[in-house]
Amino acid sequence: MEVEIGKTAKYLREKLGGIPEQAKKNLKEFNAIKRKMLDALKEEDLTVKQMSEKIDMPTHEVLYYLMSLVKYGFVKTGEVDDMDEYYTYKLNK
Amino acid sequence: MEKESSIPNGTNSNSPLGVGDSNPIKNITYDALVIGAGIAGGEVALNLANTGYKVLLLDKELSVGGKMIMLSKVFPTLDCAACITTPKVSEISRHPNITIFTGSEVSNIKKLSDNEFTAKVTKHPRYVRVEDCTACQLCEKACPVNVRDQYQFGLIGRKAAFIPFSICSPKAAAIDIDNCTLCGACEKVCPTNCIDFTQETEIMNLHVKTVVVATGFDTFDAKKMPRYGYGQYKNVITALQMERELAPTRPFNTILRPGDGKVPDKIAYVLCVGSRDASVGNPICSQICCMYSIKQAQLLMGALPMADVTIYYINIRSFGKGFEEFYQQAKGMGVNFVKGKIGRISEKESGNLILRYEDINEGKLQEAEHDMVILSTGVLPNTGIEKFFESQTLTLDPFNFVGQSDALASPAKTSIEGVFVAGTATGPMDIPDSILSAGAASSEAISYLINQQN
Secondary structure, eight states: OEEOTTOHHHHHHHHHTSOOHHHHHHHHHHHHHHHHHHHHHHHOOBOHHHHHHHHTOOHHHHHHHHHHHHHTTSEEEEEEOTTSOBEEEEEOO | OOOOOOOOTTOOTTSOEEOSSOOOOEEEEOSEEEEOOSHHHHHHHHHHHHTTOOEEEEOSSSSSSTTGGGOSEETTTTEEHHHHHHHHHHHHHHOTTEEEEOSEEEEEEEEEETTEEEEEEEEOOOSBOTTTOOOOOHHHHHOOOOEEOGGGTTSSEEOSEEOSOTTOSSOOOEEOTTTOOOOOHHHHHOTTOOBOTTOOOEEEEEEESEEEEOOOEEEOOGGGOGGGOBTTBTTEEEHHHHHHHHSTTOSSSSOOOTTTOBOOSEEEEEEEETSSBGGGTBOSOOSSHHHHHHHHHHHHHHHSTTOEEEEEESOOOOOSTTHHHHHHHHHHHTOEEEEEEEEEEEEOTTSOEEEEEEETTTTEEEEEEESEEEEEEOEEEOTTGGGGBOSSOOOBOTTSSBOOTBTTTBTTBOSSTTEEEOGGGSSOOOHHHHHHHHHHHHHHHHHHHHHHHO
């Protein structure tokens, strides 16, 4: 059997009989969280706590996803508050 | 020289990929097998290779460099860990006598005669042809998946198509097939067409004359001590996680507590978590925790000049060259040392943590509030190495580290003649001692190879 270079994902997908369910579920969940966070940041710059309240998600999960979005270039770090405790995060436009 | 190669048999990168054909088991022959490509295994491989022997250096991870390559700085000199590791890793990777297999495992090691060992090598697919990958990261950008990054100890996400970490070697992408949605986005953007989902597990029959075990160490799972709240309280982290927060390739823009992203200003270290504690099955001292905690405390005071850092200890064991001076330097910088045994940690609604401890000097129970706690987890053996050996028994010591048949006179010798041990596979030790141990193991292995030739 010959597989075209650059299209080998299709080969494995067919061999496995589709996309692994867990991977599909994880991607769906991440996309939903990403959309919620980016929508929230469109309105205003937010700290982790403010984002937590706005999208109803525990603060530790917010930090994890927000930092991942910073790494991927969707979000950037803003200013720290007057107490030097919490940073705000904003859209990387 | 056989460098990292993942092209399926009988194909090359410019022709259609032949797949589904039978994957014959290859026979490969080297003078020495080094199991584990951390700082000790790498040093052994280099010493053997520089003497002219052909070495197969094998590691289960996607990069060589072991734990050291992940560290921020080293004690007591505060030299950059990556600056020490990367030249060595580069030398290992470029050496004509060293073949590196990452993402690989070894099993069924049999001693057939005095200088003849066989083993089964299993090389897991990376789904990337390493020799063609330029580490451009376009696949990373295109991949839509997000999963916890094991190389940042879960503090941040990474993609399913990813470069393990910025100074990894080989510097090439890999596909996390368990989390990949097989969307093909990575393939579409790859300028060299190096992504290859047709790759399969390769099994090889290895023939070598000597084996060196350099499988390193594991760290204590802090969840086994629920009274410290690790896993439950998000602002309780391990020292390895803090190591990543302090590294130049850190997950966050600065030091943040993972519970809510606050910049901490009252930080506590709890020493001897899972070491010197028979109740959790590890009565021995881990030898490195005091010093790496003191190192991190100094780095934290540099990163957060207004922060208070307190180290709760039973005894400070500053036994090595320059260690006592390093300890005194930390005291001089303002690190607070409290001789106290932590009984319990509880969490306030704010995410701050209350440490209840026995103040050993005062002889009474005390409580203190901190906004972040770092658990200095102990060193444990990497278990299961003895199961790799079939014809003879690789004896372990009472703490399940690889046993030394003559710990005083020939510390690199094991219960099997021709099998040697290096670094923390024999027990807890720091980086210079691991490298010294690797020097001893390579000398013993070279001596063994020469004797067998004569």
